[in-house]
Amino acid sequence: MNKSKKFKFNPETLKFEDVGKSIHRTVRRIISFLISSFAIAVIYYIVYSLFFDTYAEYSIKRENKILAEHLTEINEQYRRLNEVITNISKRDTNIYSVIFETKPLDDMFETAEQSSAKYEFLHSKTIKELVLLAKTKMETLTGKIRFQSEIVDSLKKIVTSRQDEIRFIPAIIPIKNLYINAVGASIGDKINPIHKSLHVHKGIDFAVPVGSEVIATASGKVKDIISRKFSTGTEIIIDHQNDYETRYLYLNEALVTKGATVNRGDVIGKVGNIGVTVPHLHYEVRVGGKIADPLNYFFIELSPKEAILFVKASLSKGQSLD
DSSP states (O other), rough: OTTOEEEETTTTTTTEHHHHHHHHHHHHHHHHHHHHHHHHHHHHHHHHHHHHHHHHHHHHHHHHOOOOHHHHHHHHHHHEEEEEEEEHHHHHHHHHIIIISOOOOOOOOHHHHHHHTGGGGGGGGGGHHHHHHHHHHHHHHHHHOOOOOHHHHHHHHHHHHHHHTTTTTSSSSSSOOGGGGGGGOOOEEEEETTTTEEEEESSEEEEOOTTTTTEEEEEEEEEEEEETTTEEEEEEEESSSSSEEEEEEEEEEESTTTTTOOOOTTEEEEEOOOOOOSEEEEEEEETTEEEGGGGGTTTTTOOHHHHHHHHHHHHHOOOOOO
């Protein structure tokens, strides 16, 4: 037996074991424990990272959430401002084209396509950068609204100075207290209610009860009164002495005479029941002998929202009443 070796009784194995081998085994156990602990620590870190946020990550996510809410709020303000801009711009265009018979100022506002092309790069921006850009855009819109309001104010002054000319422009609805559901088809290709084929409709229809009062939409002189009992009933034509002419068809009687002078709002006749379809008024506007859409000439009585409802109601009617 090798006397240099030392043995120690192991109560677990009930054997005498080499002390040297026992030390090596202990070292291996320690190393194995350290490796296992390190592996467990790595696994724990990975799991924690997947399901839990660090304080820095939590702070960043909270900041991003606040910025996103701020961006949503700014976008809503931008949408409201854009609606105001659109309404003012429509009024501006209408005043220039109808009252002054000229083109409006150069359009200062971008179209949807231009805006989309210009801001495609926004997809690559951070939320904070988007918020800053949205603020800048909103400030620009506010400035445009201020500028457009100044234009409207100046136009009001011009309108005031040209009241005499304006009263000869057909700018009101020919039926008092008209309900939106009474609006029929306007100009364009419409289905004829009798032949069920397309025909060119030259005016706008208003489905109203028999006897409803019809009013002159502008001041002028009665050019002619035509009676066709079995087709269009009584028709009144008013010359407004400025290239404008209005026509009122399907009346059962005229309350004015040929050559008479009428003012805007005067009752000129009453709706009849000609028997073609339902009782209605057919109203036309002509400028320089050419057919014009009457929907563009109700700006005195209708707000932009009401005008949109009128247009939608008219466009939804594919069949005329005459």
